[in-house]
Amino acid sequence: MINYKEKLHDIKAFVFDFDGVMTDGSVWTYADKETVRCGNIKDGFAIQYAVKKGYIVALISGATSLSIDHRMTALGVTQCYTGCANKMDTYRKFLADNSLTEEQVVCMGDDIPDYDIMSHCAVAACPADAATEIKAISDYISRYGGGHGCVRDIIEQVMRLHGTWFNPEVANHEAMNW
Numbered sequence: 001m002i003n004y005k006e007k008l009h010d011i012k013a014f015v016f017d018f019d020g021v022m023t024d025g026s027v028w029t030y031a032d033k034e035t036v037r038c039g040n041i042k043d044g045f046a047i048q049y050a051v052k053k054g055y056i057v058a059l060i061s062g063a064t065s066l067s068i069d070h071r072m073t074a075l076g077v078t079q080c081y082t083g084c085a086n087k088m089d090t091y092r093k094f095l096a097d098n099s100l101t102e103e104q105v106v107c108m109g110d111d112i113p114d115y116d117i118m119s120h121c122a123v124a125a126c127p128a129d130a131a132t133e134i135k136a137i138s139d140y141i142s143r144y145g146g147g148h149g150c151v152r153d154i155i156e157q158v159m160r161l162h163g164t165w166f167n168p169e170v171a172n173h174e175a176m177n178w
Contacts, residue, residue, distance in 0.1 A: 004139035007122045011158045012104040014054035015091065015117065018082075019063050020110035021127060022071075024147035035065050043151035044075055050155050051076040053164045058094055060087050064111055088116040106154055110134055111147050125154045127149060 002135035003021070019025055021036040030036070051057050058079035059072055072080040079098075084090045095102065105113070107121040110130040118124035118137055126138040126148040135141055142150035 004123050005161070008158050008161050010104055011106050011122060013058065013098065013100055014050065014155060015058045015060055015090070015094065015105055015107045015121070017109040017114050018059055018061040018068055020146040021108050022147060022151055024145060034067070036067060038147060040147050040149055040151070042149050046152035048075040050159065053159065056098055056100070060084055060090050062087070064099065073119065081148070087113055091117040091120065097130065106158065108151065108154055142170040
């Protein structure tokens with residue numbers, strides 16, 4: 001079996017679930033039915049940095065919320081698919097629209113709805129607190145839980161391997177929205 005790090009050389013895109021990956025899975029619901037989630041600023045930095053460095057970053061989530069849309073827009077993620085009843089159909093469209101193969105994508109999910117897309121990518125990754133079934137098919141299990149740095153963990157691994165992660169010797173300290 002090939003070590004997952006060997007597969008990272010060909011990665012051009014990241015696909016993430018939202019609840020349980022970019023958040024710890026907690027959802028606060030207000031009287032107006034809007035839900036609020038808590039994310040991680042380090043994950044946000046890594047997402048917007050990957051986008052600025054030319055990686056394709058997408059969100060495929062069953063959830064719908066204006067707060068999700070606003071967060072992804074602020075990070076520069078233009079491929080934000082929410083309310084997905086069938087994540088695999090959305091994933092196939094994402095691949096086709098971006099001329100990507102499964103071998104060029106890291107998928108990170110945490111629960112059963114992510115199973116299919118995680119079974120059709122180069123590297124399936126999950127947070128430390130993912131469901132047992134997801135851990136069983138994951139090439140990489142982050143030491144960080146959902147909403148606590150797992151997104152940055154996998155993005156940083158890919159970018160360091162590619163030599164595109166932050167280099168203080170050649171840093172361009174442009175404004176970043178994370």
